[in-house]
Amino acid sequence: MQVLWPQTNTLWGRVQDYIQLTKPRIILLLLITTTGAVWLASQGEPDMDILLTTLVTGTWAAGSANTINCLYDRDIDQIMVRTQRRPIPAGRIRPGQALGFAVVLAVAAFGLQTWRVNVLSALLEWAGILVYVLVYTHWLKRSSPQNIVIGGAAGAIPPLVGWAAVTGELSACAWILFAIIFIWTPPHFWALALMIREDYAQVGVPMLPVVAGSEQTAQQILLYTLLLIPTSLLLVYPCGVVGGLYALMALTLGGIFLYKVFQLFAQPEEVKLARSVFKYSIIYLMLLSLGMGLDRWPLMHTWQNVLVQKAVHWWG
Ligand code: HEM
């Protein structure tokens, strides 16, 4: 069968196609979690050069990983309704072009991050690409219903990159940031998979809702969400890198998450509830990262100390 590659005519159309390959909305959230880590590691006073360079190279590295994923999965992406119109399955970008683009992005990310920041953070960016491409996309996605639990480690690497960019090493607190996203990933993804499980079933991808059904998936979502809340608080104690404002935000955001997940647990077949959990998972992670930033905002820190002192005085 002859394959046609209808090219997009205008330059802007081509640029848009390449941007689409990188899954930019997902990158935005990855950058937000990276920024949260940079903020905490530098105690609210980040070096702007380090922050901006890490965000630029993080965009390139994640863009490279996502492009390779689009390339590798082009066979199933062509069949699933959600992914059919992506540039490779729709024939707007050739596989060879996508590969070249991904290699350039990965090499540029490594070079710039090593040159301007440090080699550990650059190596971690490459580790993110390798885990996502080899462990998740190649090894587990099509073979195990636990694919995203283990493969989810890739998406949890950006905070390690941010931390290493500032300190040149990985402390226990960096690993707690990693753990927060690692545990957040199953509720995030399985809620979505509940909504589109027919798509996955059609192409034989063994996502948990396809293999184990809605009830067990909702149960697993609940377990991970229950674990997520105490994990998010480890940054307050024993880490001590954030204080009361973050704790309040983590508890409130976690409480809302748990409420939504309980609703889904009660009615696991209700697609509307799964959609609500999926959308909220994104808002949760955005606001939790914002909470880290706000808590360590220099002025906010002073206010918190004053409030704590007043409270102690009042009670005492
Ligand atoms: C292995 C782990 C993960 C899997 C399997 C996964 C899977 C997905 C899928 C299939 C989508 C729908 C994309 C689409 O409609 O084209 C999605 C959306 C999204 N994911 Fe994840 N995800 C994972 C981890 C993450 C991580 C770590 C982040 C960021 C910290 C993230 C952020 C997002 C965002 C922001 C969206 C919404 C994108 C939009 O509005 O189109 N995901 N995820």
Ligand SMILES: CC(C)=CCC/C(C)=C/CC/C(C)=C/COP(=O)(O)OP(=O)(O)O
């Ligand atoms: C440090 C660094 C560079 C880390 C890379 C992290 C990264 C790119 C995570 C992406 C996670 C994600 C969107 C998985 C979805 O894949 P999928 O194949 O299930 O989604 P799809 O079906 O929409 O293609």
